[in-house]
Amino acid sequence: MTTTSTPASEGTQRGAPAEAPMESKRRGEQVTLGIFIAVPFLALILAIPFAWGWGLTWVDLGLALVFYVVSGLGITVGYHRYFTHGSFKAKRALRVALAIAGSLAIEGPVIRWVADHRRxxxxxxxxxxxxxxxxxxxxxxxxxxxxxWAHVGWLFDIEQTPRTKYAPDLIADPDITTVDKAFPALVLTSLLGPAVLGGLLTWSLWGAVTAFFWASLVRVALLHHVTWSINSICHAMGERPFASRDRSGNVWWLAILSFGESWHNLHHADPTCARHGVDPGQVDISARVIWAFERLGWAWDVRWPKEKRIEARRMTA
Known part of the structure; x- marks a missing residue:
């Protein structure tokens, strides 16, 4: 069995490391980034009047849901809890699958995403x-x-996190570097896959068009803004039952859409914990998926929350 690499930023609750020289983002990357943010967001704005009139079917909704869940869990379980924080170990096939699934969210190549989040x-x-x-x-x-800035502006910063400093373990992993380099092809798959499936399932060009709108553009826009809301909203508001050295908070109304990521306060209090929603009633879909992987034998050494460790981080009244 193949184990996961140890995160370069393990123990992020300790003192901040010295910064490495920043990498620069090329102008072409800036323009491409703007297109991938603006077009899906415009689709999201148009979604409601579009749905009221015509062009929305159960096929569209089904494809949008499937691609949202697969790519969303690819981010939360894969990019975040596994690759960034090493919350569990995984077999090689699962590791590669998680990297591919996360890439379908079109939030950036896996190594870049992990480096930014560790920083x-x-x-x-x-x-x-x-x-x-x-x-x-x-x-x-x-x-x-x-x-x-926290929600979307930072994405346009010309300076980028040095990957060699924050993700050397992933750079050294040939499987992950292959997926990382395949990101443009995976973006096309994520965008065109729903259209192809929609066309085949309805056997019509119009079915391909509506599937592209709902299961590609709208789905990507929704997932982007849910992810970015963890960066912005969950660091500006929410309950803070656990001690952390920042302003991370729990925002309950984002929990389902974010697959449990919005229980953000515990995550920053205990970053490597595989479950973020540790209190009663806190739904954490990502943790349940990790549990399923563990039961199937695909994941092991899962860092489940321990009561003593959790209570030690809980704020006293």
Whole structure:
């Protein structure tokens, strides 16, 4: 069996490491990024009037749900809990599958995503954090500007997290570097796959068009904004029952759409924990999926929450 690599930023609750020279983002990457943010977001805005009139079928909804769940869990279980924090170990086939599934979310290649998130934990809500909403201060205007930066603005920053510093384990993994390099092809698969399936299932060109709209554009836009909301909303509001060195909070109304990622306070209090929603009533779909992988023998050494460890981090009244 093949084990996961140890995250380079293990123990992110300790003092922040010294920064490495930043990498630069090319102009072509900036333009491409803008297109992939603006077009799906425009589709999301048009979704409601489009649905009221025509062009929405059960095939569209089914494809959108399937692609949302697969790509969303690829981010939460794969990119985040597995590759970034090493919350469990996985067989080679599962490791590759998680990297591919996360790539279908079109949130960036796996190594880039992991490097950014490890850096976020190393400097959470302090100077050096790539997407803190408190970047500009604590006044209302400053926070509004900071929320925009944390939600989407940081993606356009020309400086990028040095991957060699924050994700050397993934760079050294030939399977993951192969998936990382295949990101453009996986983007096309994520966008065109629903259209092809929609056309085949309805045996019509119109079925392909509506599937592309709902299961590609709208699905990608929704998942993007849910993910970005963890960066912005969950660091500006929410309950904070656990002690952490930042302003991460639990936002319950994002829990289902984010597959449990919005129980963000415990995650920052105990980053390697495989379950983020540890209190009664806190639904954590990602943790349940990891549990299923463990039962199937595909994952092991899962870092489940331990009561003593959790209570040690709980804020006293």
């Amino acid at each position: 976020h934990h190393a400097f959470s809500d302090r100077e050096g954090d790539p997407h803190s909403p408190w970047r500009y201060g604590e006044t209302v205007p400053a926070l509004m500007k900071g929320l925009w």
